[in-house]
Amino acid sequence: MADNIPFLIVDDDDLFRQVMARAMTRRGYRVMTAADHDEAIALATATPPVYATLDLKLEHSSGLQLLPEILTINPSCKVIILTGYSSIATAVEATKLGAHNYLCKPVDADDVLTALGRADMGDPDTEIADNPPSINRLTWEHIQKVLQENDGNISATARSLGMHRRTLQRKLQKRPVRR
Structure with a gap:
């Protein structure tokens, strides 16, 4: 169990945010959810998160814009960028800005927790697809x-x-x- 550790979930997809929040709550995290940039900053300021997932593409902002602000509030926060619009450029930029990991949706709570556990080290055994999609x-x-x-x-x-x-x-x- 996570022993009530603050976990911020920022995503403008209501259903995804609710499902992820429920899953993390069941695992013992103190979950805070936000649908946009301003709500996320208000929650993070009130209770600095130890972990966070940020959706890359928010309604009027992006996870890349939000990432440095979250890390200013808590520099030791482990942040994962989640996206349905993955690209090498955004993955590299997220890493440069301080993200511990970058995952392509669809993901579930176990994927996020695995990525958080591996956040400080690379995985040389990461599977490389034999036939990636065109x-x-x-x-x-x-x-x-x-x-x-x-x-x-x-x-x-x-x-x-x-x-x-x-x-x-x-x-x-x-x-x-x-x-």
Whole structure:
């Protein structure tokens, strides 16, 4: 058990935040949850977290902007950046800014706790995929995720992705690319 250690979870996805909070609470952490930057700073200032997970892409901010502020409040806080929009550039930037780890969603509480346990050392046995998904497959999955976030609304999805609605419709008519 975690013996009531303060754990801050910052994510604008209400369901993910609630599920992760429940899982960490069951493991004995004193969980604080925030949906945005300002709420996170207010909670961290009131009770400096020992551990934190920050969503990379928040509604009006990002986990990368929030990370240095959390570490200013508690320099020994172990922070993990979580994202559904992973890239090498953001992983490197998160590490430079002081994140102990960077995980791609979907993740569960066990993934987060494993990453926290390995935060101070690398894992040379990390599995390297024999056949990683292609860029086209990752693009297809990202489009599907954004489409789902917009409740199937093609126009709203196209705006979110910064593409023309007709272009998105053509992409959606194609079959998914193989892994």
